């Protein structure tokens with residue numbers, strides 16, 4: 387009897403815990419950082435269970451050492467018709483935070499967004515000035531120094547839906563993808579903002595792709611036929627250090 391009673395209360399307790407877990411899941415804020423420019427950082431955030439209530443987001447800028455050098459809280463309440471059409475309640479969930487980069491040293495910065503204890507999807511990168519020059523390396527800056535990174539698998543992609551899944555020329559760092567300039571990388575292997583030379587062309591790492599892992603570089607092309615023409619090639623990649 388006693389044991390059965392205990393079991394019943396246990397099941398009841400587990401039930402309560404699970405119910406509250408589901409409630410917590412339903413009330414999670416979601417959002418996305420979209421773009422960083424010389425003057426502002428933009429994105430959106432909302433919470434499905436209160437579709438017309440603006441929520442607060444915090445945007446932080448981290449330097450190369452991961453130290454927070456800027457942080458700003460804002461209520462995401464700007465109306466955007468694209469958000470409303472996308473079913474985000476009344477669409478009043480956009481935000482835009484002004485930022486004065488002149489207050490920060492030259493370098494490559496990472497931008498992250500948070501709402502509550504959730505991190506917004508997408509991390510942005512902003513390069514201020516010439517980080518090499520900032521390091522006092524001006525003499526070397528005139529002659530690019532090449533260091534071989536070894537052989538990488540290289541593939542191509544273009545703005546078409548098949549290659550970019552609707553991203554078009556938008557990259558994950560906020561830069562606009564351009565041919566003979568943009569490559570998608572595994573940022574663990576080649577950090578964003580890095581310049582590399584492949585077949586004599588200097589590219590900048592400013593995008594990433596679902597299938598790009600390890601020693602793999604996806605080169606941006608203007609159209610799909612150029613992408614097919616490139617195919618898959620193993621090529622030597624050089625780091626451009628100045």
Ligand SMILES: [Zn+2]
Nearest residue numbers: 544546549610
């Ligand atoms: Zn394509």
